[in-house]
Amino acid sequence: MFGLLAASIVAPNSVRAQEKAPAKKRPHSESRTPYVHRIQLRDDQDNPISIPKPDPAAKDKAPEIKPPSIAFTCGKCHDYPTISSGWHSNAADPNVPAGRSGEPWILTDDGLREDTKGPLPSNTRTQLPLSYRGWDGTWKPSEIGFSDWDFAYAFGRQLPGGGILESSKDIRFNVTGHLQNDCLVCHIADNDYDGNARYEQIVKKQNFKWAPVVAAGVGLAEKSRERLKDTWVAGEGPKEPTFDYDLHRFNDEGHILFNVTRRIPNERCYLCHTSLATDKSQSGGLSQIWRHDRDIHLVKGMLCVDCHRNGLDHAITRGYEKESEDRKDTHLASLTCQGCHYGAGDHATGSDLGGRNAAPRPVHKGLPTLHFDKLSCTACHSGPYPGDQAKEMLTSMAHRLGTESFNRTDQAAPTLQAPVFLRNPRTGKITPNKVLYPTFWGRLNGNDITPITPDLLNTSAALRKIFGPKPSLDGQPAKPLTEDEIVKALEAVALMKPVAPKSAQATTKPTTTTASAPATPAWYTGEPVFVTGGKAYKRAGNGKLTGFTNKDAEPYSWEFAHDVRGAQQALGARGCTDCHSSGAPIFDSKVSTAALFTGASTSIPMHELRNEAMGSFTAFATTYPLRPILIATGYTCAIILLLVLIAYGSRGVTGIARRSARKS
Amino acid sequence: MLRTLTTIGILIAIALPLIDAALFRPGRKSLGSRRLVRIERLVYLLFLFAVLLQAISSFGSIVLGGRMDRWMLMLHMSSAGLFAVTLTVLAVLWAEQSSFETTGEPVFHTGEKVAFWLTVIAGFLTILSAMLGMMTWFGSDGQVTLLRIHRYSGLLLLIFAVFHGYRLLLGRPRETVRA
Numbered sequence: 001m002f003g004l005l006a007a008s009i010v011a012p013n014s015v016r017a018q019e020k021a022p023a024k025k026r027p028h029s030e031s032r033t034p035y036v037h038r039i040q041l042r043d044d045q046d047n048p049i050s051i052p053k054p055d056p057a058a059k060d061k062a063p064e065i066k067p068p069s070i071a072f073t074c075g076k077c078h079d080y081p082t083i084s085s086g087w088h089s090n091a092a093d094p095n096v097p098a099g100r101s102g103e104p105w106i107l108t109d110d111g112l113r114e115d116t117k118g119p120l121p122s123n124t125r126t127q128l129p130l131s132y133r134g135w136d137g138t139w140k141p142s143e144i145g146f147s148d149w150d151f152a153y154a155f156g157r158q159l160p161g162g163g164i165l166e167s168s169k170d171i172r173f174n175v176t177g178h179l180q181n182d183c184l185v186c187h188i189a190d191n192d193y194d195g196n197a198r199y200e201q202i203v204k205k206q207n208f209k210w211a212p213v214v215a216a217g218v219g220l221a222e223k224s225r226e227r228l229k230d231t232w233v234a235g236e237g238p239k240e241p242t243f244d245y246d247l248h249r250f251n252d253e254g255h256i257l258f259n260v261t262r263r264i265p266n267e268r269c270y271l272c273h274t275s276l277a278t279d280k281s282q283s284g285g286l287s288q289i290w291r292h293d294r295d296i297h298l299v300k301g302m303l304c305v306d307c308h309r310n311g312l313d314h315a316i317t318r319g320y321e322k323e324s325e326d327r328k329d330t331h332l333a334s335l336t337c338q339g340c341h342y343g344a345g346d347h348a349t350g351s352d353l354g355g356r357n358a359a360p361r362p363v364h365k366g367l368p369t370l371h372f373d374k375l376s377c378t379a380c381h382s383g384p385y386p387g388d389q390a391k392e393m394l395t396s397m398a399h400r401l402g403t404e405s406f407n408r409t410d411q412a413a414p415t416l417q418a419p420v421f422l423r424n425p426r427t428g429k430i431t432p433n434k435v436l437y438p439t440f441w442g443r444l445n446g447n448d449i450t451p452i453t454p455d456l457l458n459t460s461a462a463l464r465k466i467f468g469p470k471p472s473l474d475g476q477p478a479k480p481l482t483e484d485e486i487v488k489a490l491e492a493v494a495l496m497k498p499v500a501p502k503s504a505q506a507t508t509k510p511t512t513t514t515a516s517a518p519a520t521p522a523w524y525t526g527e528p529v530f531v532t533g534g535k536a537y538k539r540a541g542n543g544k545l546t547g548f549t550n551k552d553a554e555p556y557s558w559e560f561a562h563d564v565r566g567a568q569q570a571l572g573a574r575g576c577t578d579c580h581s582s583g584a585p586i587f588d589s590k591v592s593t594a595a596l597f598t599g600a601s602t603s604i605p606m607h608e609l610r611n612e613a614m615g616s617f618t619a620f621a622t623t624y625p626l627r628p629i630l631i632a633t634g635y636t637c638a639i640i641l642l643l644v645l646i647a648y649g650s651r652g653v654t655g656i657a658r659r660s661a662r663k664s
Numbered sequence: 665m666l667r668t669l670t671t672i673g674i675l676i677a678i679a680l681p682l683i684d685a686a687l688f689r690p691g692r693k694s695l696g697s698r699r700l701v702r703i704e705r706l707v708y709l710l711f712l713f714a715v716l717l718q719a720i721s722s723f724g725s726i727v728l729g730g731r732m733d734r735w736m737l738m739l740h741m742s743s744a745g746l747f748a749v750t751l752t753v754l755a756v757l758w759a760e761q762s763s764f765e766t767t768g769e770p771v772f773h774t775g776e777k778v779a780f781w782l783t784v785i786a787g788f789l790t791i792l793s794a795m796l797g798m799m800t801w802f803g804s805d806g807q808v809t810l811l812r813i814h815r816y817s818g819l820l821l822l823i824f825a826v827f828h829g830y831r832l833l834l835g836r837p838r839e840t841v842r843a
Binding site (some may be wrong): 619629633 | 731738752781788798803807811
């Protein structure tokens with residue numbers, strides 16, 4: 001009873017409290033000068049928090065002050081529920097259109113909560129794309145029995161919070177607190193926000209509740225909630241870990257200064273959106289950032305938010321070509337590459353006069369306009385310069401860049417590759433993509449494969465023995481399994497039976513999914529399969545595997561647009577033969593299937609991934625050396641024709657003149 | 665827009681010979697007995713063949729709702745040289761005979777001469793706009809203009825060439841068909 005009460009109070013309290021007062025009057029400065037946020041913190045009951053002055057006499061005894069709530073502190077003046085409806089928080093909202101596929105959250109063995117009393121987690125090699133948005137090729141967490149809390153634990157380090165992470169009824173949130181929408185993770189202007197502290201509070205201490213304020217340097221939460229049971233209730237049993245204010249950050253009035261800005265520095269975005277090609281490593285070491293040029297726009301002084309703009313609803317402009325259609329807002333058309341550099345053609349807003357902020361109008365000398373119908377701007381201008389092979393990439397979301405690691409390598413799992421030139425089905429244009437070939441264990445029912453989460457695999461002692469322990473060092477490449485190991489593992493998976501869950505564990509699964517979940521989850525039925533390298537493998541008897549294609553084994557790809565390379569480094573800057581020649585990257589660059597099955601990895605040329613016949617392109621490329629002959633012939637003919645026209649034209653004019661003179 | 669104009673252009677190319685055949689051809693007089701030499705006939709047939717390939721690969725694709733790319737582009741580019749050379753040879757060979765100031769036995773009717781010069785002018789614009797577009801002298805705006813010139817001069821060329829071909833091959837009085 002008390003637990004239920006506590007759950008209803010602690011969980012989505014902030015959201016509900018805000019929703020109760022939609023007409024709340026909020027102060028505004030209406031100026032481009034940032035308002036100085038020297039403010040009083042508020043607690044999770046929306047009460048102002050009084051901060052006493054530091055007392056040097058009471059060294060060891062910190063005053064008891066209620067911990068702060070970001071939602072209520074920021075929500076005093078800002079419309080928190082509206083802000084929380086933005087892209088960074090609304091993924092699980094079924095009423096929000098999924099939009100263009102983006103980078104998924106990739107579940108690996110690193111993202112799991114370790115049971116300190118249980119066996120060591122094993123090296124399942126899982127690389128599974130998850131998204132609440134239901135993008136094709138990804139799984140919703142509930143589809144694989146991954147709870148909202150599990151998701152928050154695995155990825156909350158680089159999710160601002162809010163949405164399902166603030167409103168989920170998973171009971172573990174009662175212990176850890178929810179992840180409120182963390183305004184400060186983006187809006188702190190002076191690099192004082194400690195992303196690594198946020199990560200440690202979430203993953204190492206399970207202090208979800210205080211992760212934002214600890215990261216923002218408001219105070220410290222040194223104790224962990226890791227050992228608190230799911231049934232723990234505040235005020236009963238073990239004491240709740242404390243949040244200790246850094247009193248020196250407060251002035252005499254008990255106000256704290258947050259240097260927040262609307263014009264968010266790029267470095268804040270990079271906490272979660274860094275993307276590094278690993279082709280610039282030094283002696284096998286980690287990718288050397290100093291060897292990479294940044295996006296040309298940032299080098300020229302722009303901010304990410306100059307293009308990726310948003311209103312209060314935080315529906316940040318993504319900048320892709322059809323976004324204005326998707327969101328039914330013509331204004332957004334001017335916030336694409338084309339819209340900004342050519343103008344969006346809207347006479348009413350003047351955008352037909354040219355691009356925004358005097359963005360240089362591309363000249364594209366000698367480039368037949370046909371190319372603009374076949375290629376996105378990003379195909380030639382974005383990402384690492386393409387070569388014979390797509391490069392392995394590290395990203396913040398997939399590889400925890402921005403958080404501390406002593407061991408991360410360039411080949412760290414999951415294996416992401418870019419640029420991979422695929423055709424956008426909506427625009428028909430070739431665009432650069434990042435690609436992940438998923439690797440996971442699952443069960444085949446009909447044509448559908450249901451993945452099995454690593455934590456479920458870890459419940460099997462036989463599987464743990466086959467997989468071996470998870471590498472003690474983080475950020476390591478995944479080691480392929482042999483055919484024998486995979487067969488044995490599939491046999492062990494076949495023997496896995498549904499275990500009657502302990503009542504507490506059962507309730508950690510989202511209530512939203514249990515209602516529609518079948519009696520026996522799909523990951524316990526059907527033929528066990530191992531998916532890797534674009535194929536699914538099942539047992540063929542005699543200790544062998546048989547591979548087959550399946551839609552659920554296909555690679556997942558998502559378009560990217562950064563870093564943008566300037567005109568001099570664009571594909572085609574060296575001439576037509578950048579693409580119209582044998583072995584041109586846009587057609588023939590190869591993508592590894594990165595199979596974690598020994599000997600099963602292959603390299604696939606990009607035109608094959610696009611299912612494109614190469615006959616005409618090859619013929620075109622082959623005849624390219626004849627182009628000068630064609631040009632010479634054309635000009636010779638044009639000159640002769642011009643001479644003939646001049647000669648006989650002047651003769652005709654003279655004749656007409658003579659005739660009219662004779663008549664007169 | 666382009667598709668509509670192309671369709672209209674093709675309809676005009678078909679209609680003009682039909683109108684001529686119905687209204688003017690019956691009353692047309694013979695020009696005498698001079699025949700086109702074999703090389704002229706060969707070059708002219710090659711020219712018509714090249715125009716046909718060029719039209720099918722470009723306007724054919726457009727009328728069918730597609731666009732000229734891949735194999736169609738290859739076909740267009742491959743027949744472009746033949747078109748340019750044969751048009752130029754014909755211009756040199758027939759310029760004098762197609763002149764309105766010519767003396768001696770006439771080889772071409774006035775309508776044929778008009779169609780010939782219009783074909784040469786449209787052909788010249790078509791070739792020049794294609795050649796300029798292949799150089800690195802023009803940016804996107806220039807490329808768009810050149811492409812438009814190329815398309816519409818090409819469409820006019822098709823109309824004039826078809827009419828000229830009809831007049832020369834089918835449009836003369838029966839007893840003087842020579843080509």
